[in-house]
Amino acid sequence: MSARSRWLMISVCLGILLNPLNSSMVSVALPSLQNVFKLDFTGVSWIIFSFYIASAIAQPVMGKASDLFGRRRIFLTGLVISFVASLLAPLSPYFGMLIVLRIVQSIGTSMMVAVGMAIIRIHITEKQATALSVLSIFLSGAAAVGPFVGGVLVHLWSWPAIFLVNIPFVVASFLLAWRTIPREEQSSFLAARDMSFRKWLAVIDASGILLFAVGLVALLAGLLSVKSSGQISTGNVITLLIGIVVLGAFIRHELKSKSPFIPLRTFAKHPGMTSVNVQYILVNLLYYSLFFGFPSYLQTVRHVSEFHTGILMLTLGLCSLVASPLAGRWIDKSGPRPALLVSALLMSFGSIWIVTLNQTSPLISVCLALAAFGISNGLNNVGMQAALFQSSPKEIIGVASGLFNTSRYLGTILSSLLIGIVMGGKFSFSGFRWLGMTLAVVALSLIFMNLRRQESGQMQESEIPSSSR
Incomplete structure (x- = not known):
């Protein structure tokens, strides 16, 4: 170079x-x-x-x-x-x-x-x-x-x-x-x-972008305002309805658009790619719920300083960085399915472990949960990308990558929404435990999805010799 x-x-x-x-x-x-x-x-x-x-x-x-x-x-x-x-x-x-x-x-x-x-x-x-x-x-x-x-x-x-x-x-x-x-x-x-300005707006699908942004913000604002106020008011209901209606209009618009912001028809044509994106949303929901929730637990519940919180959170990042290259070698030999299954198991363990923590749990227990999520994130960084390449036709790999990034952001947005709904107006220890239980349910669903994918993959492999005969 x-x-x-x-x-x-x-x-x-x-x-x-x-x-x-x-x-x-x-x-x-x-x-x-x-x-x-x-x-x-x-x-x-x-x-x-x-x-x-x-x-x-x-x-x-x-x-x-x-x-x-x-x-x-x-x-x-x-x-x-x-x-x-x-x-x-x-x-x-x-x-x-x-x-x-x-x-x-x-x-x-x-x-x-x-x-x-x-x-x-x-x-x-x-x-x-x-x-x-x-x-x-x-x-x-x-x-x-x-x-x-x-x-x-x-x-x-x-x-x-x-x-x-x-x-x-x-x-x-x-x-x-x-x-x-x-x-x-x-x-x-x-x-x-x-x-022309109208042509430029059509090329970038400005209408779709506006509908997506307004609908998503209205839906999030309505859900969070219901949780923070503790009651359902007329204003909250109207905000939620606006979000739902606008997102419905967004879906209709994208299905008709010649240059859609998010090409939804691609999902229908390629169910394997759809499954990968759904799983990627859930993976990021899990990871970023811990990523954003754990510092508040450490500072608010455990009264750990910002400096020491940052050091403890480094466990998450270092485990992720170390696991990524090792995951690459493993996936090259065995494919993405085993690595993604192990990742789901680690996330399930980490989520259940969160529920066992209390205000006086030793810091090694905290690091154990962070390490489980860090290693699983390293496996997912490589495994989900490999699964996407396996499930997406080469001619639409550019569109598939764009949808993949959108799925990551949707998972992250949902993680913030989940924390806001579970915690309400104030971060609490009981809310943190409820968060752990919710994440455990999501992680167990990922195990089920990976087992189903492994079974379907084995069935497809067993069908190849018989069809070739």
Whole structure:
């Protein structure tokens, strides 16, 4: 790999790590934000919701936009947006403004994730597989160490530090990207510039994006307001109905659209891919429920400092990072099904173990639950991707990957919703136990799904010789 290619790799990696890093750092800052802005646990959960909803929408949209306006231009613009949001967020006088800037930050960082892999694939032609694996390590590694980094920053400098820490990464990435990412031909940009505004909206499916965002936010707001208020009011019912109706309109629109934001018809045509995406939603629901719930348990119930919470949460990230390369070798030999079954068993064990914890449980017990989820996450990082490739036809692998990322964000959003519903207005030990029991049920359903898939796979393999005869 040439020196220029190495610097290109560094510039892209410094940019793309900002999205997973910022998505995970905030988990340790939730109690601090709750105290500073005088919020209940449901209210402060919107700092998580807003980021993931915006990421779920922005990444596929920016992928389409990069085809029209150029990947270099989108990447650099994302860095500028991230810089502005990270600089202004600590100055937020009220929580609503912080949420708006959090959404802006999510859009900016999503612009880099959406085009980073494409830039590497196009401009690095030697040792491309190695380059892409490095990119994946930065994405998963940043998410894994986020709670530790967030814990240290909040302990030393309070919550604004989790935004300000982005600035040196953004500046370094921008300077390197400006020099190393080659300029693209102007033909695609000129074509996009000459395109009418109505045509451009149709290409990115602006109507579908708007319906998805409004419906999802209304549904989440209605569910959380019912739980936080403890009663069903007329306003709550109207909000819930608006969410359901708008999401129904979204499904109808996507089925008719020529360029859908989420191609729902693809699910119907490929049931194996549908099963993988459903399982991926549940996997992320489990993992991120623990990811966001455990720091609050440690700080609120166990009264552990932000710094030591970050160190304990590092168990989750390190186990995930160590398990990922080992999972790759195992899956190369045995396929994804055994690894995914073991992952589901580990998540079931971890969820049941959470229920056994109390206010005085030794920290080794806490680390045991974190290790179980960390190892399972490492297995899932590789196993789910391999299962997707097995179940998706080659001609639609690009669409399949986009849907796969959307499933990850939906699982993450649902995890925040689950925590908000179980905990209500205040994080409590009894609520944490209920969370563990809920996660155990979900994990056991994953075991059942994997056993069914293993049986169907064995049946298909046994049918091959007989049909060939």
